[in-house]
Amino acid sequence: MDCDIVLVGLNHRTAGVDVRERFALVDFCAPDTWAVPCKGNLNESLILSTCNRVELLATGSGEAAEQLLRDWAAARDADVEELRNYVYIHKNLDAVRHLFTVASSLDSMVLGEPQILGQLKGAYRKAVAAHSVGVVLNRLLHKAFSVAKRVRTETAVASSAVSISYAAVELAKRIFGDMHEHSAMLVGAGEMAELAATHLLQAGVREIIVANRTLARGQELASQFHGRAIPFETLPQYLHEVDIIITSTGSPEPVIRARDIRTVLKARKNRPMFFIDIAVPRDIDPDVNSLDNVYLYDIDDLKEVVEENLAGRRDEARKAEAIVEEEVGYFEQWTQSLDVQPTIVDIIRRGEQVAQEEVAKTLKRLGVEDDETRAALECMAHAIVSKLNHDPIMFLKNGTMSQDGIAPRISLARRFFNLDTGCTAKNGSGG
Amino acid sequence: MxxxxxxxxxxxxxxxxxxxxxxxxxxxxxxxxxxxxxxxxxxxxxxxxxxxxxxxxxxxxxxxxxxxxxxxxxxxxxxxxxxxxxxxxxxxxxxxxxxxxxxxxxxxxxxxxxxxVIPASLKASFYALHIGALFLSLGFITLGFGAGALFLLLEGRIKSKQRMQGFLQDMPALALLDKLNAFTMLTSFPLYTLGIAAGLLWAKPVFGAAFSGDPKEVISFIVWAVLAYVFHGRLSCGWRGRKPARMAVLIFCLCLFSIIVVNTFMETHHAFIRQQ
Known part of the structure; x- marks a missing residue:
């Protein structure tokens, strides 16, 4: 490939949020100015700007990285030297590897989170609309999307919950399975409980009941979840109606005790109950967990689940890195195949030239001028040439997979076919 | 063909x-x-x-x-x-x-x-009622055992807040396993009862008495009694979860004991086997 792939960027590891804000290219993304202009050293370009990273990907020659940095700093009215303190610069295969890692969410703040792939696809769509991507970036981005898909399919890097509220919902699914037949209750109106209730609704729970000390706030929350609010004092009367209870009150004493739940269980004919206690101090008597068909998770239990899930994702990330490495190898083969194209074109042209000359000579010698004979001779000559060229062309193409790389084969082919002198065809043709 | x-x-x-x-x-x-x-x-x-x-x-x-x-x-x-x-x-x-x-x-x-060797007089109805009903019942008991054992394993992990690893992550939810367990137990009890009743009816002409204290008969009655207990518990007392799951495992173990130990190692007139 006669140009470099260059990636310049900063992310949550190299720059704090204030720096990321300062150098974000969100306001630089009006449809007509989204991509870095392809001028000077740059052939193609694309900008990925999210809350955790800003990355500029381009192909170009010479000082392409420097130009990207200068354009970026200029777009943010900042000093290029200041920007240089926070950025990383990757070239060629390192840039490819980094892009695949980002697309597969292996470089994300929350390992395996799904948003980055959508953001990258969005960035690519905008770059396409701005006509700033060409052969190499088109291929690279499509490859990045397929690598991300492969990582998600072949590893469990994105499979388990890594937020407390989502972990609680995942546990509820392990207990109840289909959530459509089940209802939930929010006791108190903490932010995390709200989030868990949102996840529960998304999972399909039938109804959400809100019990809050301030009834008005309870009603407000209930309307948000299309549920109903009940006075806090009537909580015990409603417990038998619900399967999942999320508590987050500020009460210094437990609001739900094991002895109350024994009675509730009888009324429910032992149908299982899942208690999620997010409050500190805890709202639910820990003895509740010792009852049959009752499951209790407090904030520490859920944190532990999240930690274990994150550790599991980190293990899976190692498998994912091996996939990324394999795909980088495939992409390298493709870029090498770009290097071989001019030589293949030269070989084919040379063959066609020889064929044309020999057909002309033969026709002259035979003294035949009818079109039918000319067409038959041309067809035969081209067939012979293309058959003779087939093996050398395959030899060149297969060179992308050889250990020595493609360069020795290109050099050999050019010498063998005498492609670099101006008089190849005439010298090669016999009388 | x-x-x-x-x-x-x-x-x-x-x-x-x-x-x-x-x-x-x-x-x-x-x-x-x-x-x-x-x-x-x-x-x-x-x-x-x-x-x-x-x-x-x-x-x-x-x-x-x-x-x-x-x-x-x-x-x-x-x-x-x-x-x-x-x-x-x-x-x-x-x-x-x-x-x-x-x-x-x-x-x-x-x-x-x-x-x-089955007495010629019994051959016609023997398959349909005694063997058919008991084998179908055994099939459901086996399924109930699977659901019960898996329930106990998964429930234990959820209760003790252990991580679900490997294939356990793909297993059905506890509620579904409990429903499967209930279905198998409630289905196998009437079938088992039918099989036992058919056995009693035909035991009289063959062995001289409906119940002769044979080890196979004794263990079959124990299985029937435990099944009846679970059936009653499920329907009348609202049993769910761990208790009926444990009972399903117990019933399956008793059936295994009956098939393997009683038929192979004990003197019983239900061991009809004769080497050719």
């Missing part, structure tokens, strides 16, 4: 492939392999049904071999797995049934030369 030998080989292959695909699907957490495992179990069931239709008993003149009974039990276990699959839209009942049926089917080869 398929010969009994070909059907036998096909059945063995299908159950074997189903077991392998099911186990691989669980260990590798591959849903496609699990689906294949379930379908292969159904294919094995179809082959075995063909084998039954082709009259495999003709392989041994003079009556059914003990091996043939084991094959029938394998057929009933997969039948119950299919019922579980249809009723609960889960592959796990079939994936659980397939290796058990493979084991029963493969073991049956050792006993194809052992004749089970």
């Amino acid at each position: 398929l010969s009994p030998e070909t059907s036998t080989l096909l059945t063995l292959c299908c159950y074997g492939a189903s077991s392998a695909a099911g186990i691989a699907g669980m260990l590798l957490r591959n849903a496609a392999a699990r689906r294949w495992g379930a379908w292969l179990a159904v294919a094995g069931f179809v082959c075995q049904t063909l084998l039954l239709i082709l009259g495999f008993h003709k392989m041994l003149p003079g009556g059914l071999s003990y091996g043939a009974y084991l094959q029938m039990l394998a057929w009933f276990v997969v039948l119950c797995g299919i019922v579980g699959r249809i009723r609960f839209r889960q592959e796990s009942p079939l994936l659980f049934a397939a290796p058990l049926s493979l084991l029963l089917f493969a073991t049956s080869a050792l006993y194809l030369g052992s004749l089970v």
